[in-house]
Amino acid sequence: MKNKIFLIYKKLYRHFGPQHWWPGDTRFEVMIGAILTQNTSWLNVEKAIASLKKHKLLKPHKLYKLSSKRLASLIKPAGYYNIKAKRLKNFLRFLSVNYEGKIGKMSKEETQALRSRLLAVNGIGRETADSILLYALDKKIFVIDAYTKRILARHKLISEDAGYDEVQNLFMRHLPSRRDIFNEYHALLVRLGKEFCLKNKPRCEECPIGKEQFTVHSS
DNA sequence: CACCAGGCAAGTA
């Protein structure tokens, strides 16, 4: 088979349809959500964002001025609230110092240069940086997460211990270089992961991608 | 009750 990566995308899109990612009203909200969702269910992140919205604090300058203690108490439902409060403030300082708190200014930066600068912020790793680049700033970069690795490993397209860059390169080499496809594909992988590829209750037999690719034939 | 979710950094060897 020529290009499994792209074929899987088409199969998932046909099965699930467009996912309309990232859920969020503004680019700033997407960025905050990207940090809050680190190893955390999106349902809990929504609660945290709702509480920030309720207090009308979901703006760069408002949030930056908030004390870490106060911020932590507001984002409590998202878990890891003390460390996430610090991470948010690190990012907000980065945004304020380098771009005057203006997303528009940040978005003018070249993709790889901005990625490097985001990675230098304590609390922003590769997935968070790439999520911000793709989903908040419409940059052409593919996001890798735990679901993505698990799904590809199960279908024998990567090894269990494949690294982030390795998997990201695999996607970006095998797909049309289009932001909308990168956006939709990652969202579809998360959708598939949630419904068919959970750690405790996998439903491989009903997987829309098909079971033939990972079935082990004995004898 | 146990398990784990759209990670990351710091500590250790």
Place this chain on the structure above:
DNA sequence: TACTTGCATGGT
């Protein structure tokens, strides 16, 4: 470099 641990709420 590679492996381990802390961080924490809330849904299933």
